[in-house]
Amino acid sequence: MLDVIEAPTETQFEFITFSAGEQSFCLEITQIREIRRWTPVTKLPHTPDDVLGVMNLRGAVIPIFDLAARFGLGTTPDNERNVVIVAAAGGTTIGLLVESVSEILSVDKSAIQETPDIKSEAARQAILGVISVGENMVRVVNLDAVLDNEMGGAV
Amino acid sequence: MSNSSIRDTFFEECEELLEALVEGLSAMEENAEDMDVVNAVFRAVHSIKGGAGAFALDRLVNFAHTFETVMDKVRSHELSVDESLMRLFHRSGDQLADLVEAARDEREPNAESEAAILKELDTYLGDADKSDDFAFDAVTLDFDAGPVPIDLSEPEPVMRHFDIRFQPTPALYSNGHEPLLLFDALAELGTLSVQANLDRLPEFDAFDPNDAVIDWRLSLETSEDETVLHEVFEFVDALCTLDISVREEGDEPPTSAVLPEPPAQEPETDAEPASPSLVPPPSSEPKPAAQQSAAQQSAAREEPRGPRPTLRVDLERVDRLINTVGELIINQAMISQRIEELELPAVAHLTNELEAYKLLARDIQEGVMAIRAQPVKPLFQRMSRIVREASEATGKKAKLVTVGDSTEVDKTVIERLADPLTHMVRNAVDHGLESPQKRREAGKDPTGSIRLSASHRSGSVFIEIADDGAGLNRARILEKAIEKGLVAPDAELSEQEVDNLLFLPGFSTAAEVSSLSGRGVGMDVVKNAVSALGGRVSISSVPGSGTTFTIVLPLTLAVMDGFVISIADQTMVIPIASIIETIRPNSKDLHCIGTNGQVISVRGAYVPIVDVARNLGLTRERAPIGTGVLLLVSTEGQGLTALRVGGIHDQRQVVIKSLESNYGAIPGVSAATILGDGKIALILDPDELVKLNPGAPFLPPAPSPRMELRHA
Numbered sequence: 001m002l003d004v005i006e007a008p009t010e011t012q013f014e015f016i017t018f019s020a021g022e023q024s025f026c027l028e029i030t031q032i033r034e035i036r037r038w039t040p041v042t043k044l045p046h047t048p049d050d051v052l053g054v055m056n057l058r059g060a061v062i063p064i065f066d067l068a069a070r071f072g073l074g075t076t077p078d079n080e081r082n083v084v085i086v087a088a089a090g091g092t093t094i095g096l097l098v099e100s101v102s103e104i105l106s107v108d109k110s111a112i113q114e115t116p117d118i119k120s121e122a123a124r125q126a127i128l129g130v131i132s133v134g135e136n137m138v139r140v141v142n143l144d145a146v147l148d149n150e151m152g153g154a155v
Numbered sequence: 156m157s158n159s160s161i162r163d164t165f166f167e168e169c170e171e172l173l174e175a176l177v178e179g180l181s182a183m184e185e186n187a188e189d190m191d192v193v194n195a196v197f198r199a200v201h202s203i204k205g206g207a208g209a210f211a212l213d214r215l216v217n218f219a220h221t222f223e224t225v226m227d228k229v230r231s232h233e234l235s236v237d238e239s240l241m242r243l244f245h246r247s248g249d250q251l252a253d254l255v256e257a258a259r260d261e262r263e264p265n266a267e268s269e270a271a272i273l274k275e276l277d278t279y280l281g282d283a284d285k286s287d288d289f290a291f292d293a294v295t296l297d298f299d300a301g302p303v304p305i306d307l308s309e310p311e312p313v314m315r316h317f318d319i320r321f322q323p324t325p326a327l328y329s330n331g332h333e334p335l336l337l338f339d340a341l342a343e344l345g346t347l348s349v350q351a352n353l354d355r356l357p358e359f360d361a362f363d364p365n366d367a368v369i370d371w372r373l374s375l376e377t378s379e380d381e382t383v384l385h386e387v388f389e390f391v392d393a394l395c396t397l398d399i400s401v402r403e404e405g406d407e408p409p410t411s412a413v414l415p416e417p418p419a420q421e422p423e424t425d426a427e428p429a430s431p432s433l434v435p436p437p438s439s440e441p442k443p444a445a446q447q448s449a450a451q452q453s454a455a456r457e458e459p460r461g462p463r464p465t466l467r468v469d470l471e472r473v474d475r476l477i478n479t480v481g482e483l484i485i486n487q488a489m490i491s492q493r494i495e496e497l498e499l500p501a502v503a504h505l506t507n508e509l510e511a512y513k514l515l516a517r518d519i520q521e522g523v524m525a526i527r528a529q530p531v532k533p534l535f536q537r538m539s540r541i542v543r544e545a546s547e548a549t550g551k552k553a554k555l556v557t558v559g560d561s562t563e564v565d566k567t568v569i570e571r572l573a574d575p576l577t578h579m580v581r582n583a584v585d586h587g588l589e590s591p592q593k594r595r596e597a598g599k600d601p602t603g604s605i606r607l608s609a610s611h612r613s614g615s616v617f618i619e620i621a622d623d624g625a626g627l628n629r630a631r632i633l634e635k636a637i638e639k640g641l642v643a644p645d646a647e648l649s650e651q652e653v654d655n656l657l658f659l660p661g662f663s664t665a666a667e668v669s670s671l672s673g674r675g676v677g678m679d680v681v682k683n684a685v686s687a688l689g690g691r692v693s694i695s696s697v698p699g700s701g702t703t704f705t706i707v708l709p710l711t712l713a714v715m716d717g718f719v720i721s722i723a724d725q726t727m728v729i730p731i732a733s734i735i736e737t738i739r740p741n742s743k744d745l746h747c748i749g750t751n752g753q754v755i756s757v758r759g760a761y762v763p764i765v766d767v768a769r770n771l772g773l774t775r776e777r778a779p780i781g782t783g784v785l786l787l788v789s790t791e792g793q794g795l796t797a798l799r800v801g802g803i804h805d806q807r808q809v810v811i812k813s814l815e816s817n818y819g820a821i822p823g824v825s826a827a828t829i830l831g832d833g834k835i836a837l838i839l840d841p842d843e844l845v846k847l848n849p850g851a852p853f854l855p856p857a858p859s860p861r862m863e864l865r866h867a
Contacts, residue, residue, distance in 0.1 A: 046771070054814070056829050059481060059482040061814060061827045063818040
């Protein structure tokens with residue numbers, strides 16, 4: 001799983017950490033295009049709950065997902081601190097609604113641990129690995145998995 | 156530049172050359188004696204051979220060589236073109252296209268047909284030609300690749316004297332030509348001396364300023380060929396008396412040649428368009444640079460008059476530009492809206508500027524859209540092959556007539572139209588035309604004609620496929636439809652309705668399934684393909700004189716006219732093209748059927764009402780009867796339907812943004828657009844909309860019709 005983000009020459013990785021559904025997640029910084037304040041989106045009919053709608057990002061129509069709902073952690077409550085992380089993977093751009101963005105984390109490759117062997121296949125798909133920060137465990141989100149399951153409803 | 160990109164360029168050029176080839180061949184059909192056309196065909200084949208040689212595509216070279224050799228015989232009048240040879244040429248052209256395609260995709264070409272055509276071509280060649288070996292070709296190819304550098308590296312050192320007599324007619328001046336410029340051009344070629352002959356100069360009183368009374372004797376010492384000199388005079392050829400003669404080396408130069416000083420000035424110079432005094436003193440020695448540029452110029456001029464210069468641009472760049480321009484339009488709309496909100500006093504000049512900005516933005520948009528537009532010509536040309544193949548397979552005689560092939564259509568439309576059009580053209584030959592015998596009996600030309608025409612009409616593109624065959628056999632169509640259970644046996648259908656049965660899925664009328672058409676994929680595929688492009692197909696047929704299919708397509712896929720409507724609490728857009736009329740319902744026209752159904756009476760007919768908000772799952776409650784606005788649309792699935800929407804706010808042109816690229820298809824929604832306030836509005840697809848189950852919480856998104864098409 002880890003080799004997705006493996007780069008042969010660099011061993012230092014930078015992640016942006018954020019919280020969704022009261023859990024800590026992070027995404028590799030190179031996948032993130034921008035972080036913007038939550039603005040009301042245009043709802044789409046006949047879509048699962050984790051699809052909030054579409055937003056105008058400088059002329060591109062991008063779908064916004066509620067990351068917590070996507071991971072089955074319940075919908076993100078309305079809050080002023082909510083932000084949308086605009087991320088791109090393989091030609092598609094999506095927005096992820098999260099509760100808040102915390103910090104930039106710079107870690108060694110060796111600091112990323114493999115996802116513990118948990119029962120849920122879906123969770124293992126969605127999490128590339130975990131990083132231990134102080135007392136917290138930060139989950140590395142597999143953006144591809146989020147995109148892959150885009151049509152299939154909540155993970 | 157990598158080898159592969161050179162290769163790509165070669166194949167791109169091949170496509171153009173093949174296009175020229177097809178065009179040339181059809182011109183030959185009109186007039187086989189026109190040597191310009193024959194030469195053009197020869198050149199196209201030859202250029203393909205040349206390029207193919209460079210990439211060691213031996214089969215292609217081999218075939219092109221044989222083709223070219225036969226063509227050469229035509230060129231040298233050794234062979235005269237008759238109908239069968241013409242057909243062979245057409246087939247050879249097709250085969251050449253196949254070989255090019257096979258070479259491009261690195262596939263094995265169809266050896267059988269290649270061998271057959273080669274054999275036929277060989278029968279036109281004498282024994283001498285057959286022994287032609289290809290080692291010789293390699294030499295010509297190399298030469299092909301770089302005639303210009305060779306010219307430059309070895310300038311002919313031989314200097315020759317030319318005597319030129321140049322007597323302009325008055326027409327030369329009135330056409331705006333200037334002898335001085337001609338002399339300048341000559342002076343660039345070498346050492347020039349000019350002498351004006353004023354013998355015919357009349358008395359001042361008799362002088363007519365419009366007449367041409369002066370003629371010149373020029374002497375030029377140059378290393379250039381005589382043809383180069385002729386080229387200088389190319390554009391005035393018919394407007395003057397020109398006599399160019401070569402003086403052999405060692406000849407005594409005539410006295411006029413050593414007269415560099417201008418002759419006596421005539422008194423009435425002002426009236427004379429070109430006075431000899433204006434002729435510059437000739438340069439004392441030929442400048443190599445000037446010579447070189449002249450050589451280059453002449454090389455360039457020797458090129459056949461090709462198509463207008465074009466620029467190859469990566470499609471992605473164009474699309475990015477289109478996208479940005481779309482942004483500009485949206486931005487302009489936003490600014491207008493904001494300014495309106497400011498409620499400035501009317502005297503503010505801002506409105507004028509704003510209007511100008513709007514017009515500019517539209518201009519830019521139109522210009523950018525035009526980049527994507529391409530003539531339908533290549534598409535139509537491809538159809539000539541289809542007609543040929545289809546007529547050969549069915550034993551019918553058919554010719555293709557194309558009209559308006561310079562009509563420009565969006566590139567995507569052209570690409571997606573190729574398959575449906577192929578199908579329809581094949582159908583026209585297979586089902587539309589009668590056999591030559593029947594045609595003769597009916598008193599028609601045994602050769603049927605398929606007319607393919609394209610035109611722009613009121614913001615749409617019309618493409619018509621017309622045959623002059625027997626017309627639709629409506630009785631048979633109806634019989635077939637009943638047999639297949641597509642209509643009830645006792646159904647009373649109008650002619651139009653019978654014709655439209657052809658578009659039903661799984662309909663095929665050919666009594667026997669031929670190898671060409673009638674494979675179950677019928678006109679319904681065509682109809683789907685066309686409606687996926689936002690267009691529609693219609694049929695008209697006159698018994699005995701033919702059938703016409705008309706495809707109407709929107710001019711561009713990127714912009715459309717729509718009504719801005721409100722549905723529940725959302726703003727959406729619905730294409731105007733789909734709306735037949737808008738109705739503000741009168742409660743006495745509304746009726747309930749069952750517990751859920753509602754209908755409205757429109758001029759006596761009861762039309763079902765579909766609540767858009769409910770079908771989209773945006774609301775559970777039914778809007779109270781008699782509210783909102785009804786939009787009457789004609790849908791594929793259930794005929795006339797009235798869509799209930801909250802209200803109509805505006806009619807405007809919207810830029811279409813795909814939802815599929817970042818998300819996926821959503822039932823009932825064809826795309827999205829961005830409104831003046833920067834918000835996204837969904838564009839509704841009425842056909843899909845009415846199919847939706849009202850109030851369903853979530854349906855898995857159906858694959859979009861466009862996606863299906865791509866695989867079809």
